[in-house]
Amino acid sequence: MDEWKPNPAVKPHKKRSWYLAWKYKLMNQRALRKLCQTGAVLFLLVTVIVNIKLILDTRRAAYEEEEESAQDYDDEMLNVEVPRHPVNNKKVLDVEVYSSRSKVYVAVDGTTVLEDEAREQGRGIHVIVLNQATGHVMAKRVFDTYSPHEDEAMVLFLNMVARGRILIFTIKDEGSFHLKETAKNVLKSLGSQVAPFLSWRDMWTFVGKKGGEVYGEKHAKSPALSTWGDPVLLKTEVHLTSVEDAECHWPDTELNRRRKRFCSKVEGYGSVCSCKDPTPIEFNPDPLKDNKVFDVPVAVIAGNRPNYLYRMLRSLLSAQGVNPQMITVFIDGYYEEPMDVVELFGLSGIQHTPISIKNARVSQHYKASLTATFNLFPDAKFAVVLEEDLDISVDFFSFLSQSIHLLEEDESLYCISAWNDQGYEHTAEDPSLLYRVETMPGLGWVLRKSLYKDELEPKWPTPEKLWDWDMWMRMPEQRKGRECIIPDISRSYHFGIVGLNMNGYFHEAYFKKHKFNTVPNVQLKNVESLRKDAYETEIHRLLGEAEVLDHSKNPCEDSFVPDTEGRVYVMFIRMEQEADFTTWTQLAKCLHIWDLDVRGNHKGLWRLFRKKNHFLVVGVPASPYSSKKPPSVTPIYMEPPAKEEGAVAVPAAAAAEQT
């Protein structure tokens, strides 16, 4: 390029006269002209060379890069990420809804989104919620409105669905028997003409937009009590709206992006998806001073009860001292909705392929979850184990922080549990009081890593054993005489009504009236006296100051305990040997506490509260504390009732299991 510079004169000019003069001059200077020509040729040559070099360079560089990113760094899995939902530009959805005695189905654009032809199942009104912009299924529910109270649940659910969503209803078998006026009115307000007159064994399908138009309704009346209405098939079209119209306009933050993703996928979570005033999904509870459990991993064991999980995580993330980074949710099965809930809260979730069936499935899920927890947090000495149907007390972590050193130092401890089996509204009183018990309550507890790794994990029941993991853990071979620490007032609350071993009656009888601590920052008072030997001293002191109750009275009567407050009373019951719980069980029954198996005992001693007095029950002569019995007192004996059918039979497995 340097060759060029000496020749600026070569530039052509447009002024004709000047150019001609210049040309004439040049013609007269042959030498100069020659020079210019050679210069130009040289310059052309340089250009060509530079060109070639550039081409070569570019090609080499490109080749190198291709080399560099070659097979070595290729993922052998070749995971091609397929977009989850193909972009759908269609504006109209074809919806087909079928209602009959034995089968219901719903198809959207030819895809079956609901099909239920199982026998003895799925009776009632099936409800499907579609996203009005995408047509995706956001919720699927069935309300057995043949049975009582299910219509209330349906009303609750329908009220939570956001305006504008598309609702699809269809009845299987029978859906009107306990469909009350309120529910019928709600259906009517959605635009249904038929709902107010739905009657016994009618078939019914309905498609409409919440707070908007009706896309179709079909109904077949049952001609007689003993027969069903004819099957009905409703075919209709639904016009989709634009995505913008279907979404709320929350400020664009990281949290709201999570919220948006969640709310455009699922329905039935109420105010979290409210456009105007959505409920927070980040809680920032006060941190705990000197939090000893900040680095303890928390494993949340979950199944497919996403609404439960949602409630549970809300309470967990609101507890003081919670560390969201340590929380892992383990979902038993590849369910999407629980995972959506986990992602809504920005937590990490792990899905587990179900192994085995029933109780064994739960047990295998527990094992996998616990092993994974200690793999993910190899530094952890403990793990907190929670279930998806628990509310967590605001001072849950404070309670653990104050007591966890005991689990580290006292070899005779098996676990710390947040749950007191006998802590009902009428039998628990003191949030700062802790007990030692021989049974393992579960329902929010702390597991020591060494116990799991060295003892439990290698022996864990194999998938073919249909055992409950908690029953197995309570077996003497595992527990080896060790005890758990529990609070008087539980730090967890079991709200699950639907479950493997759970039903409405059972929940009402045994869990609903459980006391749950709501006081923050409770300072525990007797932590050091919970060590093995110190606890004995404590019990002896307690028995020493306890007043012996009048054993001639009926212990079931309220008058058995005087109308005082803050006193300590003791009663003695008959307990021939360590495993003789005849009288205790009867007493537990009449006190309306847990009586399905023996819980909460410590060496033949039970501690609870009655009328705000500490109430001790000692089993004589099996308990070592029998020596405290004055000779004049005869231990109370209560006979089990003669074999008669109870009002409601509770299945044996349910009695033992709490999950």
Add this chain to the structure above:
Amino acid sequence: MQKINRNVVLALLSLTSLVFLLFQLCYYKFYLSQKNGAAFSKVRGSQSGQDSTRWHVVRKFLGLISSHNIPVYLIDPLILGLVDKDIEQIRSSPDGPSLECKYFCAPRDFTTFALLDKTWKHEVGLFRTAEKMGFQWLKIINKDPRLDGMDDLSGMEIPLHYIFKLASHAIHLVVFYERSGNFLWHGPLRLRQHMDRKFVPFRKLHFGRYPGAYEKPELLLVSIDDLKVQIPKNPSSFLEEMSHSRFLECRYREARAFFQLYPDDASLDAVEFRKKAKSLLHLAALTLNNLGVKFWLSSGTCLGWYRQCNVIPHSKDVDLGIFIRDYKADIIPAFQKAGLPLKHKFGKVEDSLELSFQGEDDVKLDIFFFYEEDDHIWNGGTQAKSGKKFKYLFPKFTLCWTEFVELKVHVPCETLQYVEANYGPEWKVPVKTWDWKSSPSNVQDNGVWPVDEWDDVIQIY
């Protein structure tokens, strides 16, 4: 007229050439600076040294991560190598202003930093800020190996590597995870199909060809080239560790298939033996690591790791290998001090050395010493009653890290050849009766010890 035309044509041609050439020059410059800023930035940065693109990119990156409170530390082998030469000076004057840009301006394509996974919260905000600052970034995710060993768990995929690119320089951020066995692990860098293969010259990365295992480093906050940055306290030992950090994951899928075929022994005896073998292995690892003796899982223990990711319950002992060049006379007293009495000692340092220590309840710890030859490696065996010598031949191998019973230990990288040499092609089939003198497929008779040496080479306690 002819001549005039020629002139005009020539002049026009030259002009177009000039324009074309100028255009090409611009393009060439632009292209070069994208590809490798060296030539470009040197010109501008040469006066102060700190004007260099690389230094600027590093400074911007450090600003980015400190604004999000993310603690990273420098693990770039090139820079750590330079730093190591001046380590005394850097340590003694942690805040001294530097006169020239010595480290962060050194020519290279990447600067590598490490991030401990548990010290940050995966904030998405980081990446938005990075984008605002002009960084392009790439995230490489993959399966979580800590869940890989487990039946049918599928967690979220975890980030293994991040690359932040700005102008001609890129920052490689390697994410380290804590693993059972008290060590740090980083994953391999594998590109998926849809990824931009030309984002950076991946081949030149120092981390990511293989997964790696590291001790948890002690960190030191230093100021180099006027940038405050954390580095490993001892860069030279970090670099040494890096040179053989390759990690092998256990073959969990094959192990599961093995257990499908041969269900695991879940008897109480098996559970007990595994527990004892595990604690014996932990004790042995502690003892040898304290002495600084490199060892690996050998024989049955190695087979157990390779075939079933666990201790073989009927194996009855724990086997370790040590290169004879790593032999130390302290080994025997150290084990005795750890509560493992010497059970027998066969051979001598020069030939066929083998030590056996008595662990708790009949579980034995066998240590075989390996002798390296030009084309193979061997260890010896001795039959006590006859004085017969045996030789077990192995193809040459190098050592890799792995995780086994919550321990970071070495295994031969070429495990399959090692196991096949020892157990033959049928190693996949469990064998309960095993004669160490005849069963191994690589055993050779190696003569008999001279009787006068017996007292020395056959010691039984």
